């Protein structure tokens with residue numbers, strides 16, 4: 001096992017003292033970087049980047065090489081690798097987001113779905129993890145990830161991105177048994193997929209519950225949170241003598257106490273939450289990650305710096321905060337602005353730590 005040279009990110013997740021607040025950005029390897037666009041052209045398309053471990057490693061490293069402030073790397077892949085491995089045929093239309101050749105609509109479709117074997121059906125992801133770990137050589141921790149069952153189900157049933165989740169919600173209310181069967185299969189798939197990533201070397205895992213906040217409180221408990229609790233209880237939490245923290249990213253859900261009770265070490269929050277208030281509500285149970293509005297990066301560096309200062313002050317003194325954006329960085333952001341953001345986090349946060 002390689003010792004980490006920078007473990008600030010893991011220390012903050014376990015609320016151990018840090019010198020400055022650690023920072024990384026969701027979608028830090030992405031289209032806002034010209035070097036990423038060049039790699040994508042070389043690979044042919046986005047899925048070829050994901051499926052070739054050498055390319056996945058190359059683009060994972062790009063933001064780290066550009067920004068020495070980054071305190072974590074995130075595996076370059078996508079949450080939709082699981083439905084693809086279940087046989088749905090994932091592809092991306094340029095500028096239009098994800099699409100599936102086969103859409104799930106009946107209970108028979110769901111019954112026919114296999115539970116992917118991470119080493120056989122998603123072996124390219126496991127190889128990407130080991131290739132990236134070798135290349136990182138302990139520079140910073142590597143984050144693995146998966147979608148939550150509910151978030152994955154929305155893409156599998158809609159067949160693409162959606163604003164209102166019309167088909168998925170109709171299935172939930174018309175045929176809750178079918179929805180539960182789908183979510184149960186996804187929870188099993190996510191558990192073994194994340195455990196595969198942990199064994200292959202990731203230091204932490206994040207579950208993206210991007211669309212859970214779109215459910216009613218009752219449906220959220222039954223169709224999203226319950227399955228994430230199952231997953232978390234089935235994860236390998238210690239590997240090769242180190243603890244593996246779990247981060248749950250939520251967007252727009254009002255049920256912070258319920259999420260904090262699901263067994264994760266940290267909650268990732270979008271920008272609509274007041275971080276200080278979230279800390280008062282659940283900060284004794286979990287660390288917090290977030291939560292600057294990614295659109296702040298369209299503003300000038302001085303405005304970015306003052307927003308970083310406001311968020312740091314809102315969290316206040318002490319460990320337990322990983323700075324991040326409240327959602328992924330967008331393709332239109334100027335890479336210089338991302339650099340100004342990362343520098344501001346380290347510079348302005350020292351005063352909040354002993």
Ligand code: CP3
Pocket residue numbers: 025026027028029030031040046074075076077078079080096097098145161208210328
């Ligand atoms: O740098 C990182 O954060 C790691 C890589 C990563 C990607 N997707 C790469 C990607 C991660 C963690 C994801 C997660 C993901 N993927 C989520 C959950 C987080 C969120 O954003 O809500 C979701 C819902 C997806 C599904 C997905 N993948 C969509 C809806 C899209 C199209 C929209 C878009 O941003 O283009 C993707 C494509 C995708 N995933 C890209 C990247 C870099 C852009 C593809 C390209 O290069 O053309």
